[in-house]
Amino acid sequence: MSSNLIAAAFAFLSILPAFAQQPRTNAFNDPFGQATSGFPACPVPTGPLLTDDEARREAHWRAERGTSCYRSGRCRLPNAYRYDEEIFPRALQYIRADGRFDDTSIWVTVQRRWVTVQGCVRSAEQGAALEAAVRQIDDVEAVIGQWMVGTSSKPPYESR
Numbered sequence: 001m002s003s004n005l006i007a008a009a010f011a012f013l014s015i016l017p018a019f020a021q022q023p024r025t026n027a028f029n030d031p032f033g034q035a036t037s038g039f040p041a042c043p044v045p046t047g048p049l050l051t052d053d054e055a056r057r058e059a060h061w062r063a064e065r066g067t068s069c070y071r072s073g074r075c076r077l078p079n080a081y082r083y084d085e086e087i088f089p090r091a092l093q094y095i096r097a098d099g100r101f102d103d104t105s106i107w108v109t110v111q112r113r114w115v116t117v118q119g120c121v122r123s124a125e126q127g128a129a130l131e132a133a134v135r136q137i138d139d140v141e142a143v144i145g146q147w148m149v150g151t152s153s154k155p156p157y158e159s160r
Contacts, residue, residue: 027055028062028081028111031088035095035106035117041151042105042120043159066112074141080112083139090137091115101130106147108134113141118157121147 026032030048050058062081069075077083088110095101095108104126106119115134121127131145146157 022051022053024049024051025055026050027052028058031084031108031110033088033092033108035092035108036101036104036119038101038103039105039120039122039151043151043155045107045109045118045146045155046158046160047107048109048111062112069112069141075113080141083113084110087113087115087137087139091134091140094133094137095130098133100126100133104130104147106130113139114144115140115142116144116146118146118155119148120151120155121149124149 024046026048027050028048032047066079066081069080070078075083088108091108091110095106101121104119104121106117106121109116109118115137117130117134121130127145127147127149130147131143134140134143146155148155
């Protein structure tokens with residue numbers, strides 16, 4: 001084998017991982033944004049980003065979960081994801097207006113009436129109070145707390 005061919009093969013193999021890694025996007029336009037910024041060193045969550053392959057795999061599951069809410073009588077709208085655009089701004093407004101969370105850095109994602117709160121709080125009690133507050137918002141079915149106390153440990157969520 002010639003040295004040029006070997007060099008070309010190694011060059012191709014070195015760029016192969018770049019082709020294998022797909023870009024991640026918010027394929028389903030799930031509402032995601034920052035509610036508070038009182039903890040500047042808090043790791044920023046990646047948000048609801050998926051590769052094209054992950055989005056294709058998740059599409060059927062999302063359709064099933066979205067419509068089962070309506071079929072069971074728990075939702076007035078025919079798809080649970082239709083609530084998300086309404087819940088998101090109310091969640092941000094509620095967290096910001098409450099006052100107890102001004103010294104936190106919190107990001108919110110809403111998917112099918114489930115609100116995920118990610119970020120940094122000052123105490124476990126403050127994190128629990130945040131979850132309890134968000135649970136009070138109309139049309140919220142569940143709250144998923146993925147926060148950490150302080151900024152020195154590894155966050156319980158993917159971060160940038």
